Amino acid sequence: MTIVLETQNLEKQFGGLRVTRDLSLKIEQGARHALIGPNGAGKTTVINQLTGVLKPNSGRILLEGQDITDLPVHKRVLRGLSRTFQINQLYPDLTPLETIGLAVSERLGHGGDWWRRMGTRSDVNGEIADLLARFHLLDVMNEQTVTLPYGKQRLLEIAVAIAAKPRVLLLDEPAAGVPESERHDILAVVGALPRDVTVLLIEHDMDLVFSFADRISVLVSGALLTEGPPEQVARDPQVKAVYLGEEAVNV
């Protein structure tokens, strides 16, 4: 199998605190890879380094074999690395139509177009319509995002990431905070992602992790504790110890 996303000896420190310790991850093409770990294990810090929001102190990040460690955020997106945020990062004043339209325009290279009006390109419009339909947002496409119910905002958050047509998608707790009644929509959408999109999932919800992932990495205090297929990780006594909140495991 080809490795599509890889970190080599990643290190990140905030002052004296080592939040990522010598982390080497390999994510295979088409994988449903989950990154789990207790609160404060540094999962989101890893995502922030992968996407370029944070710079690692040392180590490298490779996307499809190319070193992207020093690329700014927006260039990684154009290379096919897209993410959702644990806490929604949307545009409160914009509508779902505008939000998705913008993401599609940027990907197709029309984002800097300052003369042609929004909505006059049929290829962009077609994609927007598809995404709105797929994410159950057609009925609210003209409402301001800030007025949408939380579940819809969560769907929009994922739709925006998908609009970038990523080859690797980083999902940071996609179902976080979504009420039970709207949860099903989110899980269905995540489950229906095409197999050619590689997914790295960060999640607290173990039901979701074990039903979705075909490979799991466990992060504790910024370092990799163990990695393997779900059955193996589930049996691992070290992992059980971490999740049952017993003694901190020596790593």
Add this chain to the structure above:
Amino acid sequence: MSASSDVGFHAQRHARWHYGEVAFWLIVLACGFAFPTRYLIMTDILRLALFAMSLDLILGYAGIVSLGHAAFFGVGAYAAGLLALHGIVNEPVLALIVAGLAAMVLGFATSFLVIRGVDLTRLMVTLGIALLLEALAERFSNITGGTDGLQGIEMQPIFGVIPFDMFGKAGFFYSLAVLFLLFLFARRVVHSPFGLSLRAIKNNPLRAAAIGIPVNRRLIAIYTLAAFYAGVAGALFTQTTAIASLDVFAFERSADLMLVLVIGGTGYLYGGLVGAVIFRMLQEVFSTITPQYWQFWIGLVLVVIVLVGRQRLHRWVLYVPNLVIRQIAGRKAVVAVPESDA
């Protein structure tokens, strides 16, 4: 209607002309014929409107705050003055463009300082640049005329045909034409994907970058464009008043501009235009009533606007006109919509 063309239709919702907008510009044009004795103040309002539209482009769309927008106004003003005084570019329209470009160069150069940092840094940097230029203009008095300003500017006829008259009639229609053309251009730009991406950056720069928007490049672009607009406003000032003095760089000019946008509202282009009209009228009214303390009343109005909320005020103001129009043209018709619903 297919979903795709439906999307296209709704995406262009704001880009289509509303009746209210057409009415607005017709009224402005009509003022030019209705008040032939008030050309000077009306021209002053048009200049202020253009200047405020420039600030709206960066503040209302891209979220860049500035307390030194007069820097570009001043550069445009002096550039136009020097071009005319030394006979370098005699034709006013061409000189206007050259002056705008001069401000644009400054805007591009300083944009790199402005895009760094957050709001407070930006306020200080923009303020600093304007003060710096004011001091430079005073220091190099051999070029700028120092505290006396540029004097003896004689404007040539527009396109070599239309002379500036002493009543300011030509100046008014000239300014109106410039304002309208630049408005059309700005309107086009803000409804493009580029314009939308600015609003996205203002809303959430983190997410904007995460969908592939080159945030800094976009901010530099709009800041540079806004500098051009401000430079043109400054050049209009010199061309229609035939003077350029140090106060074109003054802090009060930048601060007044903020007030204009607070009154008119940001992010829909008309804020600067409406705000300029109201601001100058308030100034006129208050300074007639109390020549010494008019600033007190302006201050009071601002406090009320901020407390009550502009959206609510707009709805109240538009209540009667909308009621009348609905009586005549049916339930669905609207003259104008408050900015929040537009």
